[in-house]
Each structure stands twice: as structure tokens, then as C-alpha cells.
Amino acid sequence: MTVSAAAELVGVTKRFGSVLANDGIDLAVARGEVHAVVGENGAGKSTLMSVLYGLHRPDAGHVLREGRRVRLRSPADAIAHGLGMVHQRFRLFPELTVAENVVLGAEPVARGAVDRAAARRAVADLGERYGLRADPSARVGRLPVGVRQRVEILRALYRRAEVLILDEPTAVLTPGEADRLFEVLRTLAAGGVSVLLVTHKLGEVLAASDRVTVLRQGRVTGRFTTAETTADELVQAMIGRSLTATATHRPGAVSDADHVLEVRDLSVRDRDGVARLSEVSFGVRPGEIVGLAGVAGSGQRELVDTVTGLRTSGAGDTGQVLLGGTPVRPGRDRRVAYVPEDRHGRATAPEMSLAENLLMGDQHEVGGWRLARGVVRARARDLVERFSISAASADVPVSALSGGNAQKAVLARELSRHTPVIVVEEPTQGVDVGARERIHALLTEARDRGQAVLLQSSELSELRDLADRILVMYEGRVVAEYPAADATDALLGQAMTGSAA
Numbered sequence: 001m002t003v004s005a006a007a008e009l010v011g012v013t014k015r016f017g018s019v020l021a022n023d024g025i026d027l028a029v030a031r032g033e034v035h036a037v038v039g040e041n042g043a044g045k046s047t048l049m050s051v052l053y054g055l056h057r058p059d060a061g062h063v064l065r066e067g068r069r070v071r072l073r074s075p076a077d078a079i080a081h082g083l084g085m086v087h088q089r090f091r092l093f094p095e096l097t098v099a100e101n102v103v104l105g106a107e108p109v110a111r112g113a114v115d116r117a118a119a120r121r122a123v124a125d126l127g128e129r130y131g132l133r134a135d136p137s138a139r140v141g142r143l144p145v146g147v148r149q150r151v152e153i154l155r156a157l158y159r160r161a162e163v164l165i166l167d168e169p170t171a172v173l174t175p176g177e178a179d180r181l182f183e184v185l186r187t188l189a190a191g192g193v194s195v196l197l198v199t200h201k202l203g204e205v206l207a208a209s210d211r212v213t214v215l216r217q218g219r220v221t222g223r224f225t226t227a228e229t230t231a232d233e234l235v236q237a238m239i240g241r242s243l244t245a246t247a248t249h250r251p252g253a254v255s256d257a258d259h260v261l262e263v264r265d266l267s268v269r270d271r272d273g274v275a276r277l278s279e280v281s282f283g284v285r286p287g288e289i290v291g292l293a294g295v296a297g298s299g300q301r302e303l304v305d306t307v308t309g310l311r312t313s314g315a316g317d318t319g320q321v322l323l324g325g326t327p328v329r330p331g332r333d334r335r336v337a338y339v340p341e342d343r344h345g346r347a348t349a350p351e352m353s354l355a356e357n358l359l360m361g362d363q364h365e366v367g368g369w370r371l372a373r374g375v376v377r378a379r380a381r382d383l384v385e386r387f388s389i390s391a392a393s394a395d396v397p398v399s400a401l402s403g404g405n406a407q408k409a410v411l412a413r414e415l416s417r418h419t420p421v422i423v424v425e426e427p428t429q430g431v432d433v434g435a436r437e438r439i440h441a442l443l444t445e446a447r448d449r450g451q452a453v454l455l456q457s458s459e460l461s462e463l464r465d466l467a468d469r470i471l472v473m474y475e476g477r478v479v480a481e482y483p484a485a486d487a488t489d490a491l492l493g494q495a496m497t498g499s500a501a
């Protein structure tokens with residue numbers, strides 16, 4: 001007798017116009033396993049997960065639940081069949097409590113009214129069972145991202161999900177939160193829940209999964225038992241080659257030229273008068289990459305917003321930001337290239353074409369959109385090629401690009417502007433290993449051309465690989481500075497939590 005899989009995708013094919021996103025994919029997830037799904041940007045991972053969750057109807061193929069064929073016409077169908085999905089952009093109501101969010105739409109009822117006590121109890125019980133601690137009465141809007149994600153998981157479990165899909169769940173988490181998430185996933189699996197985990201971080205795959213399926217260009221190119229594979233073997237299946245010997249840190253030739261970016265005694269307050277930056281001072285020279293480390297909310301956001309000119313100074317702000325000796329221009333200083341973390345909100349106009357997005361901000365230089373269609377297209381072709389952005393054509397809206405390709409598009413646009421200063425946040429979040437290598441090379445090249453780079457990243461290894469110096473922020477101050485070569489996880493971690501010696 002064969003034991004049927006908890007869920008199985010059989011021969012799934014899905015096209016978007018001329019793009020074959022999934023091409024006859026078979027994937028079975030066993031009961032109680034953590035099954036990782038990896039592959040390059042655009043390989044078809046999210047599409048496949050959307051088919052399983054009833055968000056996309058496949059052109060061919062079908063889904064089995066415990067050996068039986070199910071029709072998934074919508075997420076409601078998927079939920080009814082015990083499938084759950086944790087979305088990257090959380091779908092929670094900040095004004096409601098944890099318990100209210102968890103039961104929303106499926107409230108327990110007693111005597112014709114919502115049974116609030118039962119809701120809180122259910123949340124507490126599930127939390128207890130799976131190590132998903134969250135205060136049922138807390139307002140979601142006040143919770144850190146890691147806890148909000150737990151609420152999303154609780155929502156799915158409350159609806160009796162037996163198969164849980166997580167698409168790049170750690171992209172929004174700090175390393176500590178990610179570790180806690182993996183503990184939860186292990187507990188869920190031990191309790192019989194099947195977990196499908198999409199991620200680009202091979203370290204996570206090796207540490208947290210039981211089996212791995214690798215996709216490439218819409219097809220399965222590898223199936224592995226995690227304990228019997230290596231990162232290199234996975235990379236081979238993902239991109240068809242090994243990574244070049246990891247770009248060990250290659251320090252740049254930092255000139256002793258003056259700082260092209262200089263932050264002097266900067267203090268800023270938010271609207272409520274709370275100090276967000278206190279007496280921050282540092283400089284970045286041409287040909288230098290300065291890394292910014294810190295737990296989320298330590299002032300990085302305010303610092304970046306001030307350096308790029310996005311933040312208009314408020315009452316009580318003091319100090320200066322100088323670019324090449326003159327103050328940064330409010331609004332958005334064009335002398336600074338900026339690759340924001342939130343690539344959808346801040347960096348792209350999702351409904352405009354890739355070509356238009358690649359030129360955005362520079363359209364006046366070519367005489368406006370309409371006048372210069374040829375220029376727009378030529379520029380787009382060049383950047384698509386140089387940055388290996390994979391898209392059906394330059395005319396597709398950016399919203400149709402996979403996450404990693406959207407990120408490459410923003411980098412392509414910003415790095416090709418050859419500004420004296422580049423500010424980058426989380427440059428490789430959500431991008432595949434090959435693209436990560438490429439993006440690191442592009443940033444190093446920019447540095448070698450003499451651009452000054454300010455790099456914010458929550459990945460300490462990324463800071464070490466790229467930066468010459470690392471500044472650590474804590475509660476709005478720069479509390480430590482290390483040459484990249486000396487910045488161990490332990491040292492950085494201490495400084496990031498305010499416990500540096």
C-alpha cells in the first residue's frame with residue numbers, strides 16, 4: 001500500500017501569455033514534513049503555490065489532497081480542503097486584537113453572538129500547542145513583524161490548515177525572528193502539519209527542511225533529501241552551474257578624498273517629538289562602501305530618508321547632510337541613487353511598463369515619455385541585458401515581474417545613473433543566489449568606479465562581504481563602528497542590542 005501525500009500537484013502547467021511559468025510540474029508534500037521549494041527568480045515558485053492555494057487555475061494538471069482530486073477555484077475552496085497560506089503582505093487588521101484577527105470570518109458563536117472568550121481560548125490553545133506565542137488581547141498594529149506573522153499562521157491553523165504554504169516568509173524577519181519561525185515550523189511538522197517553504201536562503205533550506213524541490217524555468221530540475229544534499233548541489237540544480245568561489249571580501253581602494261557624503265551631528269524627531277536620530281555623524285568617501293547594521297527601528301529608516309532628501313526636516317531637527325559639500329536638497333535629491341527596501345511602494349510604478357520604470361526619474365532628459373519611445377526602448381534593452389532581468393518583454397507591467405526581477409530592475413535603473421552617492425537597502429532581499437552574486441558584483445563595480453555607497457542590510461554576512469566599514473545603530477545613535485574584517489556576528493549582535501562593552 002502506498003501512503004498518499006498530504007498534498008500533491010500533478011502535471012501542473014500554467015501560462016501567462018507567452019510565458020510558461022509552470023511546465024508539467026509534479027510535487028508531493030508528505031504529512032508532517034517541511035518541504036522547501038527553491039529556484040531562481042522567475043522559476044515559477046509563487047505561481048505553483050498560487051495554484052495550490054486556488055489563486056490561479058492551472059491550464060493543465062490538478063491537485064490531490066490525501067490522494068483525492070480536489071477542485072480549487074478560489075482560496076475559499078483551498079481553505080475548505082485544509083490548505084493555508086501565509087502571505088508576505090500580511091492581511092491583518094491593525095485595529096483588531098490578535099484573537100479577533102485569527103477568528104475573523106469564522107467566529108465562534110454562543111447564543112447568537114461572537115464568543116470572544118472562546119476566540120481568545122482558541123488562540124491560546126493553538127499557541128500553546130505549536131509554540132506560537134502571541135497575546136490574544138494585544139492589538140495587532142502594535143506588534144512586531146515576527147509576531148504578526150505568527151498571527152497569520154494562527155489564522156490558517158484556526159481554519160484547520162493541514163498544509164501550510166509560506167512564500168519567502170523570512171524576507172521580512174530579523175535573523176532572530178527567522179530562527180523562532182523555524183522552531184514553529186518544526187513543531188507544526190512534528191504535529192502532523194505539512195509545510196511548503198519557498199525561500200532563496202539556502203542556509204534556511206539546509207537547516208529547516210526535510211526535502212527540497214528545485215524549479216528552473218518552470219520545471220522540476222531536482223528533488224533532494226535535505227540531509228543528503230549540499231548547498232552546492234542545490235545551486236547546480238537551480239542555475240545549472242556552481243557559484244564562482246564566493247566573492248571573498250575584496251577591499252576597495254578608498255581614496256583619502258573628502259567625504260562625498262557627510263552626515264554631521266544629525267538629530268531628528270518624529271511628529272510626536274520623539275527622538276529618532278541623536279547626534280549621528282559619519283562620512284563616506286568616493287570608492288567606499290559603508291554598511292549600516294541595526295535591528296529594525298533603530299533609526300536606519302530616518303537616516304536613509306534624510307540622506308536621500310525624502311524626509312523634510314521637522315521642528316527640532318538639527319545637524320546637516322552634505323553631498324559634495326552642499327546640503328542635500330529636500331524632495332528627492334537626484335545626486336543620490338536610492339534602492340529602497342519597499343520596491344513596490346517606493347521604487348516602482350507597478351502598473352507602468354518595465355521600460356518606463358527603468359527610465360523613471362530621467363524621463364525629462366530624453367524629452368518626456370512620448371517623444372522618446374525609441375530611446376526608452378533602447379535603454380530598456382540595454383539594462384535588461386546588462387542586469388539579466390528576465391521578463392517576457394520590456395512592455396510588460398512591473399507588477400508581472402517576479403519579485404527578484406523587480407528588484408534587479410530597480411538596481412539597474414539606480415546604479416546606471418552614475419550618481420556620486422548610492423544608498424541601498426536590503427539589495428538582495430528576495431533575489432536568487434545567482435542574482436545575489438551579480439548584484440554584489442554590481443555594487444562592488446560601482447564602488448570601484450568611485451561611487452560612495454551607503455548599504456543597509458539585515459544580513460550580517462552581506463555587510464561583511466561588501467562593506468569596508470560597518471556602523472551599528474541602536475536607538476537612533478551610531479553606537480559602534482568596525483572594519484568589516486573585524487565585525488563578527490557576536491560583536492555586531494552585542495552592539496545591535498545595546499549591550500556592547
Ligand SMILES: Nc1ncnc2c1ncn2[C@@H]1O[C@H](COP(=O)(O)OP(=O)(O)OP(=O)(O)O)[C@@H](O)[C@H]1O
Nearest residue numbers: 016021041042043044045046047400401402403404
Ligand atoms: N500575473 C502574472 N502575469 C504575467 N506573468 C506572470 C504573472 N505571475 C507570474 N508571471 C511570470 O511567470 C514567471 C514565474 O513567476 P513566479 O512569480 O512564479 O516566479 P518565482 O519563482 O516566484 O520568482 P521570485 O523568486 O522572483 O519570487 C515569471 O516569468 C513571471 O514574470
Ligand SMILES: [Mg+2]
Nearest residue numbers: 045046402403
Ligand atoms: Mg515568488
